Amino acid sequence: MNVRWAGFALAWLVVQSPLRSARIPEPVPGGELRFCLHAEPKTFNTLMVSEEPDEVVRFLTGGVLIRMNRETQALEPELAESWRILDGGRKIEFKLREGVRFSDGSALTAADVLFSLRSVLDPALHSPAGEPFRTGQGKPLVSQPGSRRILVSLAAPMPGVERLFDEVPITSARAVEKSAHPADMPGLGPFHVVEYRPGSSLLLARNPFYWKRDEAGRSLPYLDSVRLSIQQNRDLELARFLHGEIHLINGLDAESFERVAAKSPGEARDTGRSLESEELWFNQVARAPIPEYRKQWFRSREFRRAVAQAINRADLARLVYRGHAAPAIGPVSPANLAWFNANLRVPTFDPDAALARLKAAGFSLAGSALHDREGHGVEFSVITNSGNKSRERLATMIQQDLARIGIRLNVVTLDFGSLIERITRTFDYESCLLGMVNVDLDPSAEMNVWLSSASSHAWNPAQTSPETSWEADIDRLMRAQAVETSFKRRKALFDRVQEIVVEEAPVVVLVDKNALSAVSRSLGDVTPAVLHPQTFWNIDRIYLRGGAGR
Amino acid sequence: MKPLRRAAMALLAAIYLAALAAAWLAPAGYARQFRESPDAKPSAVFLLGTDELGRDSFARLLYGSRVSLSLAPAAAALATLVGAVAGVSAGYWGGWIDTCLARLMDLFLSVPWLFLLLSVRAVLPLNVRPLESIGITFLLLGLLGWAGPARVLRAAAHEVKSEDFMVQARARGSSPVRVLSLHLLPNLAPVLAAQFWMSIPLFILSEANLGFLGLGVAEPVPSWGNLLAGLQNLDAVAGCPWRLAPLVLLLVVMACFHFIVPMEDFSK
Amino acid sequence: MTTPAGLPESAVDPRPSTPLISMRLSAGYRGRPPVVENVELDMAPGEILGLVGRSGEGKSTIAMAILKLLSIRGGKATGEIRFRGRELLTLSEREMRRIRGREISLVPQSPIAALNPALTIGTQFREAWNAHSSAPYAGFEPRLGELLAGVSLPSEPQFLRRHPGELSVGIAQRVLIAMALVHRPALILADEPTSALDTITQSEILGLLARLNRELETAILYISHDLLSVASLCHRVAILHQGSIVECGPVSQIFARPQHPYTRKLLASIPRHPL
Ligand SMILES: Nc1ncnc2c1ncn2[C@@H]1O[C@H](COP(=O)(O)OP(=O)(O)OP(=O)(O)O)[C@@H](O)[C@H]1O
Numbered sequence A: 001m002n003v004r005w006a007g008f009a010l011a012w013l014v015v016q017s018p019l020r021s022a023r024i025p026e027p028v029p030g031g032e033l034r035f036c037l038h039a040e041p042k043t044f045n046t047l048m049v050s051e052e053p054d055e056v057v058r059f060l061t062g063g064v065l066i067r068m069n070r071e072t073q074a075l076e077p078e079l080a081e082s083w084r085i086l087d088g089g090r091k092i093e094f095k096l097r098e099g100v101r102f103s104d105g106s107a108l109t110a111a112d113v114l115f116s117l118r119s120v121l122d123p124a125l126h127s128p129a130g131e132p133f134r135t136g137q138g139k140p141l142v143s144q145p146g147s148r149r150i151l152v153s154l155a156a157p158m159p160g161v162e163r164l165f166d167e168v169p170i171t172s173a174r175a176v177e178k179s180a181h182p183a184d185m186p187g188l189g190p191f192h193v194v195e196y197r198p199g200s201s202l203l204l205a206r207n208p209f210y211w212k213r214d215e216a217g218r219s220l221p222y223l224d225s226v227r228l229s230i231q232q233n234r235d236l237e238l239a240r241f242l243h244g245e246i247h248l249i250n251g252l253d254a255e256s257f258e259r260v261a262a263k264s265p266g267e268a269r270d271t272g273r274s275l276e277s278e279e280l281w282f283n284q285v286a287r288a289p290i291p292e293y294r295k296q297w298f299r300s301r302e303f304r305r306a307v308a309q310a311i312n313r314a315d316l317a318r319l320v321y322r323g324h325a326a327p328a329i330g331p332v333s334p335a336n337l338a339w340f341n342a343n344l345r346v347p348t349f350d351p352d353a354a355l356a357r358l359k360a361a362g363f364s365l366a367g368s369a370l371h372d373r374e375g376h377g378v379e380f381s382v383i384t385n386s387g388n389k390s391r392e393r394l395a396t397m398i399q400q401d402l403a404r405i406g407i408r409l410n411v412v413t414l415d416f417g418s419l420i421e422r423i424t425r426t427f428d429y430e431s432c433l434l435g436m437v438n439v440d441l442d443p444s445a446e447m448n449v450w451l452s453s454a455s456s457h458a459w460n461p462a463q464t465s466p467e468t469s470w471e472a473d474i475d476r477l478m479r480a481q482a483v484e485t486s487f488k489r490r491k492a493l494f495d496r497v498q499e500i501v502v503e504e505a506p507v508v509v510l511v512d513k514n515a516l517s518a519v520s521r522s523l524g525d526v527t528p529a530v531l532h533p534q535t536f537w538n539i540d541r542i543y544l545r546g547g548a549g550r
Numbered sequence B: 001m002k003p004l005r006r007a008a009m010a011l012l013a014a015i016y017l018a019a020l021a022a023a024w025l026a027p028a029g030y031a032r033q034f035r036e037s038p039d040a041k042p043s044a045v046f047l048l049g050t051d052e053l054g055r056d057s058f059a060r061l062l063y064g065s066r067v068s069l070s071l072a073p074a075a076a077a078l079a080t081l082v083g084a085v086a087g088v089s090a091g092y093w094g095g096w097i098d099t100c101l102a103r104l105m106d107l108f109l110s111v112p113w114l115f116l117l118l119s120v121r122a123v124l125p126l127n128v129r130p131l132e133s134i135g136i137t138f139l140l141l142g143l144l145g146w147a148g149p150a151r152v153l154r155a156a157a158h159e160v161k162s163e164d165f166m167v168q169a170r171a172r173g174s175s176p177v178r179v180l181s182l183h184l185l186p187n188l189a190p191v192l193a194a195q196f197w198m199s200i201p202l203f204i205l206s207e208a209n210l211g212f213l214g215l216g217v218a219e220p221v222p223s224w225g226n227l228l229a230g231l232q233n234l235d236a237v238a239g240c241p242w243r244l245a246p247l248v249l250l251l252v253v254m255a256c257f258h259f260i261v262p263m264e265d266f267s268k
Numbered sequence C: 001m002t003t004p005a006g007l008p009e010s011a012v013d014p015r016p017s018t019p020l021i022s023m024r025l026s027a028g029y030r031g032r033p034p035v036v037e038n039v040e041l042d043m044a045p046g047e048i049l050g051l052v053g054r055s056g057e058g059k060s061t062i063a064m065a066i067l068k069l070l071s072i073r074g075g076k077a078t079g080e081i082r083f084r085g086r087e088l089l090t091l092s093e094r095e096m097r098r099i100r101g102r103e104i105s106l107v108p109q110s111p112i113a114a115l116n117p118a119l120t121i122g123t124q125f126r127e128a129w130n131a132h133s134s135a136p137y138a139g140f141e142p143r144l145g146e147l148l149a150g151v152s153l154p155s156e157p158q159f160l161r162r163h164p165g166e167l168s169v170g171i172a173q174r175v176l177i178a179m180a181l182v183h184r185p186a187l188i189l190a191d192e193p194t195s196a197l198d199t200i201t202q203s204e205i206l207g208l209l210a211r212l213n214r215e216l217e218t219a220i221l222y223i224s225h226d227l228l229s230v231a232s233l234c235h236r237v238a239i240l241h242q243g244s245i246v247e248c249g250p251v252s253q254i255f256a257r258p259q260h261p262y263t264r265k266l267l268a269s270i271p272r273h274p275l
């Protein structure tokens, strides 16, 4: 199926490209693109990249064997001309592209690729890109069965492993040696670093030896250079955009988005639901230092579902995010094209049904206050991190929604450190409102969230054995999908996980936030995606209208 | 100075009365979310428009004034009282009492507040009702804000203590209680009053910062602190001058305090 | 006037050989060299002793040390002070408080500053009374009249309702002397009581002190750097210089035959004037 997938991606490119070139004017080469990094890069060694600014630089200057198209979420061949999955998902073989050269003109050799893969996969080197491969089931081996063939042999089958190569940098021993002097470092990406002024900026120039060409046979990228300013303050970044000093902003919040939209409507880009959501969950940890009767509520499926039903998600999206969010459907956003369970529907907002559900479960209304079977007034606290206006507003709206079914919710904002301490160590909280981001689309990347034994199993982490039958079901389904090689069967398994999470509502997923960005109208062929790096994922095709202008 | 001071007091009293009459002046209440009209402009229904959740800004301002204008003076009174007891004891008795208390004051003034408040937050229960949070905030501000007044009062007590009439009173054989109550405190009264008045605006602003640590006045109860925090985004205010109402009111009240605080007492 | 109850035997012992007070005293302030060292002084009951020295020699320090109030200004005294058979330096603060104002009173240098500006004269008299008597103040009021008359002050209620700020320095000093006498102390420490006064008032106050001493047999430690006033008032005089008593004796002897060079220098600085 994987080969088929790659084929599909190729076919898509072939079909799309003529359309695209027909739609837009001829790209004019030249010019400088400017945008901001939000922190100082920590390393230029592509093997050791772990933080966002380093990743941006690697994306612009580095090469990979397989690239995920951020728009279609399909995998596309890059430095590998093609790849095959062999031996029931135990091996992956790459066929290397001919004639690829580094930015210093030297050729990319199979030895370079061997070096890169071995370095990433070597546990002793602790390369963050190798993290997902370290399953504890033995070390993957890398070999060269033919002159332009590279074979990675895994200790155990890893369905969907090819997607991980989007993050595995291809470099050379020479380049790694020079990573302390980024301007001298040869790379395989569309650009290479020519000047680094720590604390201030980074100038990238066009890689004259970049292997890709456009449909007309002209060499890519179109842009001459990219200037990255190091700017931590997002307000200043916005001001610079509004003054036309920079061309792009990724990850805008709704308020900044509205500012851009108010000034120049065409430059504010809402790409729709992203992979970021806001969630509310109840503490179900047995040893949590909270009253037993409250734990009983939080362990009650009917209670959790009633809360989920009583929250007006549409209002949350409309008021808190000014419409730049959508009521969440389930734990996986529809923005995850391949894995979202399309049979799920947005849960209905129905306080009356919620109340009926609670009454059926033994709760009763006395006046306007809800009481449990033992007569305890239903009142609990929700914690969220302070300084995040959106979350505070979500909590305040939920407070009013729950008041309608007689539940008293107390909102407590905590600094992030204390919050994490409470939800991961002391478990001294009742419910928590936080955001979740899915960076990796594959369900195997979410094992650490859904397995009952996992440390990030938010509502009741690190269980020695599943404490509920539905958690046992999720464990079983997640483990099964992790070794299943057929995409269709994996999808069916993971669909079921999503259904269980909606049915049991251990987490109430509130809204999926939209991916918002700002894109200068002087840029051509920018198609913001929900996946990182959002606006410039197709950097080699972006051009400045009128070339060097602006 | 005198008529100005009287005018300031009258204005402050008027604001306070309006805050107390919030239930009549703004029947919409501070918590009700009119979700169909968020971010509304001022109108006959919503005198100052609505906030982002559709809550009546005028009602929130009035109720917020009620909270802040009662909370801050109460906290100021508590802080001044604790500060007076500590400062006067230290300044008057001197010796090891002074050494200990002065250390404690220095500690309190130099302690990383964040750390202290985080510990306080960790100890307090999470399930605090919004109205209880007002009480807790008041207690915290009062109990944690004593060191400033204490230091001033310590210096003042120290100074008054060696005044001739204090020595004379002791030479007359008066008991410590009498020396304190008859001679020391009346002469510290202006300093006490100044400390009290000065603490009020300080506490109005600190309350907002406590909110960042989960200790301030909790949603949905409004306070000037959380209303002002909403103004942090300058852009939200541009073109909507009515949103500045909390800031204007705060400035007016601060100005009133400034005129009420008898500045000449500091030169003493 | 009655003798206060509970006075020790020695206080009423008529033998002049038993000193009212005798001390060997060292005193100083924190972080400084000692101001006085091993100062030896004694006074007989009813005696006026002049303590003379230039400014800063430590005269006030000695007075405060006797009252054990040096700590207010950050000072400390060691040695011994025997007063009517008790060792003052070993008394507790509580016991010491019963002596201040009842057996030993202080008449200060700056009378206006020594009165609390916020309180009326009457209130401060009441305070002085209440400090050592549980008897009702009303019972004291007739005697207050006598007391005020004794220092040539009006005793009408209007006067007692005045605040210190409304008094002249001379009147204020009379008030303080009257207050010092409320409990008929055996010893008055008069710390330069006339230095803030004009010359006419000065001599009036000196006359007043002399009369009190005669009529009430109150001993007075008269501190001054004004040798003329000392000569006119005191029985004996002690010269304080560089932390110790360099010379002590009857006024006539010191003035006629000063032994110590410092005394001679002091005497040389007196403008020649018939007493
Ligand atoms: N509170 C204090 N702290 C430190 N040093 C002091 C203090 N009070 C007085 N002294 C010092 O002690 C010494 C003696 O002071 P004291 O007041 O006893 O002198 P005095 O003989 O009474 O002088 P005067 O005639 O001016 O009243 C002086 O050198 C003075 O500077």
Ligand SMILES: [Mg+2]
Pocket: C059, C060, C061, C191
């Ligand atoms: Mg003196």
